Amino acid sequence: MRELSFVMHVATAAVLVWLAVMDVRSRRLPNVWVLAVGLLFFANALVVRLPFADVAFHVGTAAFVLLVGAGLFALRMVGGGDAKLAAAISLWTGAATLPATLMLVSLVGLVVALLGLATRRLDPVSCFGPMRALAMFSCQRGVPYGVALAAGGGAAILLPVLVPLLKH
Template identity: 45%
Template sequence: MLYAAKSAACLVLASLAVGDIRSRRLPTRAVLLVACLYGIDAAVAGVSIASLAEHLGAAAIGFALFALLFRFGWMGGGDVKLAAAVFLWAGPAYAWPVFFIVSCGGLVLGLTALIMGLVHRHATQSAPAPTQPASSCSVPYGVPLAFGGIAAIWLPVLNSL
């Protein structure tokens, strides 16, 4: 029973990643479910109020950081909400490792999208077609956030072994 909420959260995160790749959307209900599963996991594990407050603080900081990125148009609104849920699971103890995982994953994903766009442009260069502005390209940042979330869920378990 102890790992049921963790496993369920991982399944929801995986479905969010797949959905973000397919539709560039992160449903609010699914993101909220990830956060609620943390609450269930914390209740089952008997987490103290102080620890819960620390995790809520990490979620608030993650939300604020990603909201700033949203403000500049570099991130979608669903990504901001998912970041808050991911950092809720991470808490202050795992916020930096999770941030590193998410950042590296985003970098790889962004570079891959850039390279694929260049290859596609080069392959279709002879055909007359209107060019797509860079601002209309999107990167499914929910994917690295989901990987970071899975890491946030299981890193404490791995460290306790």
């Protein structure tokens, strides 16, 4: 059971990495991959036999985050994919660790925003190699906040299963 749960956590982190790459490249977070993050939570909940009340609490947290995200989307402060991804990540974290997760996301988001500002005059089409990768972050195309969500959320999802391994 524990090994399968670990695999699901790592798979979720891998999906988040893929979403970050997609956001940098196209400024899109495809629903099917965001849905995979949420479905992996439910699969993991079955594997670890998470009580129904706990699952319901996680779902309630995700619904609240989605509602707030929808409001921010309506105000054009975040993208729709970002709102959905934040809700999917909050399924994993629940309310207890949501503030810490949001802090991680915010710190990474600051780095992403600064990188976007620093590269705003770079054109990915005219750059090569590592400079092209940096130019992909240019805020001229919008801030790829999915990167911050993926990194901060991924850390929050992986840390609970990695820390016990490091203690042994």
